[in-house]
Amino acid sequence: MKIREIASLAGAEVLACGELLDTEVFSACGSDMMSDVLAFVKDQGLLITGLVNTQVVRTAEMMDMRAILFVRNKRPTPEIIELAEKCEIVVMASPLRMFEACGLIYESGLKGTALK
Amino acid sequence: MSAPLKLHFDIDGENFTSAGEASVKVKKWLRQLGLPQDIIRRVAIAMYEGEINMVIHASGGYAEVTVFPDRIEIILCDKGPGIKDVELAMQAGYSTAPERIRSLGFGAGMGLPNMKANSDTMKINTEIGVGTTITMTVNM
Numbered sequence: 705m706k707i708r709e710i711a712s713l714a715g716a717e718v719l720a721c722g723e724l725l726d727t728e729v730f731s732a733c734g735s736d737m738m739s740d741v742l743a744f745v746k747d748q749g750l751l752i753t754g755l756v757n758t759q760v761v762r763t764a765e766m767m768d769m770r771a772i773l774f775v776r777n778k779r780p781t782p783e784i785i786e787l788a789e790k791c792e793i794v795v796m797a798s799p800l801r802m803f804e805a806c807g808l809i810y811e812s813g814l815k816g817t818a819l820k
Numbered sequence: 821m822s823a824p825l826k827l828h829f830d831i832d833g834e835n836f837t838s839a840g841e842a843s844v845k846v847k848k849w850l851r852q853l854g855l856p857q858d859i860i861r862r863v864a865i866a867m868y869e870g871e872i873n874m875v876i877h878a879s880g881g882y883a884e885v886t887v888f889p890d891r892i893e894i895i896l897c898d899k900g901p902g903i904k905d906v907e908l909a910m911q912a913g914y915s916t917a918p919e920r921i922r923s924l925g926f927g928a929g930m931g932l933p934n935m936k937a938n939s940d941t942m943k944i945n946t947e948i949g950v951g952t953t954i955t956m957t958v959n960m
Binding site: 736737738739742743755757758759760762765766767768 | 839843844861865922925929
């Protein structure tokens with residue numbers, strides 16, 4: 705699924721790396737606990753989270769994830785956006801709650817990641 | 821590759837925001853060396869979890885990463901409080917991290933299990949009141 709489609713499904717505003725919206729992602733992980741995210745391994749993933757700090761971007765970078773969707777109207781700080789731009793990770797912010805965001809994206813065909 | 825290549829990092833224990841910067845540098849370095857992506861990711865995740873642990877539990881320390889022809893070795897050394905019960909600490913979901921850390925997205929009790937899952941060998945030397953040294957290897 706293209707990141708552009710995810711942004712549209714989640715009614716999200718794109719805050720970083722808008723030029724990469726046509727990148728495909730093949731899996732997603734939704735969590736506010738970064739160690740749970742680090743326990744999942746798949747290429748070109750999407751991270752859906754309500755946690756807002758720089759470690760979210762760093763976790764995504766470690767996992768080679770391509771996009772972060774912040775839910776529940778959480779707004780990433782300029783520092784987070786700057787770091788994401790540097791790491792070439794798309795950042796989006798959606799008013800949806802985690803459950804709804806995950807549900808909509810899952811229903812549209814993007815599946816989860818298998819536990820390693 | 822003839823002689824082993826080594827990088828050393830001092831980990832600042834006071835700064836949660838900068839935690840993980842050493843792992844980012846290692847990831848870039850290994851990419852420059854042209855190592856396979858799955859190996860790089862395993863090293864990056866194992867070291868990142870270790871780095872976060874050092875900041876959460878041990879007020880920092882140092883990390884050393886060495887690339888040998890057949891493996892990558894990661895040494896994480898701190899002068900923190902030590903791990904009381906290593907077996908318990910290795911259980912997924914067990915954590916002694918305070919609520920403040922959980923609100924930052926860590927302390928889910930997955931750090932050490934993730935480090936073990938991403939390395940081929942992991943050795944923990946720990947002494948209460950003295951510190952902890954973790955040595956991990958990732959085979960190529």
